[in-house]
Each structure stands twice: as C-alpha cells, then as structure tokens.
Amino acid sequence: MKKINEIFYSLQGEGYFTGTPAVFVRFSGCNLFCPFCDTEFQDYTNMSDEEIISVIKNYPARHLVLTGGEPTLQINEPFMRLLKKEGWYIQIETNGTKTSGLEIADRWADWITCSPKSACVRNSADELKVVYTGQNMEPYENFYCKYRLLQPCSMENTDEVIDYIKKHPEWRLSLQTHKLLEIR
Numbered sequence: 001m002k003k004i005n006e007i008f009y010s011l012q013g014e015g016y017f018t019g020t021p022a023v024f025v026r027f028s029g030c031n032l033f034c035p036f037c038d039t040e041f042q043d044y045t046n047m048s049d050e051e052i053i054s055v056i057k058n059y060p061a062r063h064l065v066l067t068g069g070e071p072t073l074q075i076n077e078p079f080m081r082l083l084k085k086e087g088w089y090i091q092i093e094t095n096g097t098k099t100s101g102l103e104i105a106d107r108w109a110d111w112i113t114c115s116p117k118s119a120c121v122r123n124s125a126d127e128l129k130v131v132y133t134g135q136n137m138e139p140y141e142n143f144y145c146k147y148r149l150l151q152p153c154s155m156e157n158t159d160e161v162i163d164y165i166k167k168h169p170e171w172r173l174s175l176q177t178h179k180l181l182e183i184r
C-alpha cells in the first residue's frame with residue numbers, strides 16, 4: 001500500500017516540461033520541513049499499486065509526475081516496473097535526499113527533477129530546479145544535469161530571479177505557471 005495525498009490531471013506547471021499534459025500522483029509525507037513549502041501533503045488514502053494504475057489510466061495523457069511530499073520515500077521496484085509495463089513516461093520530483101527510493105528513481109524514472117534542499121546527496125539529475133531564496137549558489141556548480149532551472153519562491157521574487165539569471169546565463173527561468181493560470 002502507498003499513502004497517496006491526491007491524484008489529478010493538469011499541465012506540468014514547472015520546469016523543463018512546462019505545459020505538458022500530465023497525471024500527477026502526490027505521495028503523502030516528507031522527510032524535510034522546508035519553511036517555504038507550498039504543498040499540503042499530510043492527508044492520505046492507502047492505495048495499492050493496482051488501484052493507483054486504475055485511477056491514472058482513465059486520463060488521456062501518459063506523462064506521469066510522481067511528486068509529494070517526497071515520492072522517493074515510498075516508490076519501490078514493483079511499482080515502477082508496473083508503471084513502465086503500462087507505458088508511462090515517469091517524471092519524478094525529488095528533494096534529492098538519501099531515501100529508500102533514491103536508486104530506484106535512477107533505475108526506473110525517465111526524467112528526474114531534483115530540487116535540492118539542505119540535505120541533498122544527489123549530484124546529478126535530468127534537471128536541477130532550485131527554488132531561489134537568495135541562497136549561496138556555489139553548491140550547485142558541480143551538479144551534473146541537462147538543464148539548470150531557477151524558480152521564484154511562491155512567485156514573489158521573480159524580478160530577483162530574472163536578475164540572477166541574466167548575470168548567470170547557465171540558468172533559465174522556471175515559473176509556477178499553474179499558479180499564474182490558477183489551475184492545479
């Protein structure tokens with residue numbers, strides 16, 4: 001059984017796949033307590049892997065976003081294998097900490113979006129998506145990834161983020177477009 005906070009269909013609002021129709025599975029629970037976290041993830045329903053599949057397959061898209069909370073606390077090999085067997089393109093949103101699912105994500109996900117927080121142990125992902133709060137950016141210099149995305153915190157410091165990116169052009173802007181559009 002997995003503790004699932006919500007399942008919904010929307011457009012990927014953030015990062016490289018912004019605008020892509022996607023089914024979101026939000027896992028309950030997290031190992032961190034980011035002060036800026038914009039997500040309610042405590043409530044949950046217990047669902048079997050088969051129940052999750054039976055809900056997500058009703059939507060027309062086959063791009064799946066595993067998020068949370070922290071999805072790598074709950075994903076396991078049989079779940080990921082089943083999703084791949086069912087034809088899903090699996091994107092996982094992770095804080096990059098040392099969890100039971102860290103290596104499972106590497107083995108099975110099609111796309112890893114790492115949004116590193118203090119305890120991040122990853123030094124690679126497909127995309128690095130940093131929520132900018134004016135922190136020291138040096139720790140991200142040796143992170144190996146295809147794209148470096150800088151995301152305003154709660155859409156409140158967009159000017160500061162744009163300014164940073166213009167000075168450090170290896171970064172690009174990630175806006176939480178679902179908030180702009182007032183969709184989920």
Ligand SMILES: C[S@@+](CC[C@H](N)C(=O)[O-])C[C@H]1O[C@@H](n2cnc3c(N)ncnc32)[C@H](O)[C@@H]1O
Binds near residue numbers: 037069114
């Ligand atoms: C809610 S987290 C869930 C996945 C995982 N725990 C993580 O932190 O990557 C999903 C994404 O939202 C970002 N996020 C959370 N709160 C935010 C905020 N107030 N403003 C901008 N992005 C935020 C996270 O950094 C992460 O990229």
Ligand SMILES: Nc1nc2[nH]cc(C(=O)O)c2c(=O)[nH]1
Binds near residue numbers: 011013184
């Ligand atoms: N539309 C939409 N896109 C998202 N991308 C990442 C999200 C998340 O909360 O992980 C999210 C979300 O909550 N909504």
Ligand code: SF4
Binds near residue numbers: 030032033037
């Ligand atoms: S790691 Fe992700 S879900 Fe957990 S508190 Fe931080 S932003 Fe929220």
Ligand SMILES: [Mg+2]
Binds near residue numbers: 038039
């Ligand atoms: Mg969100």
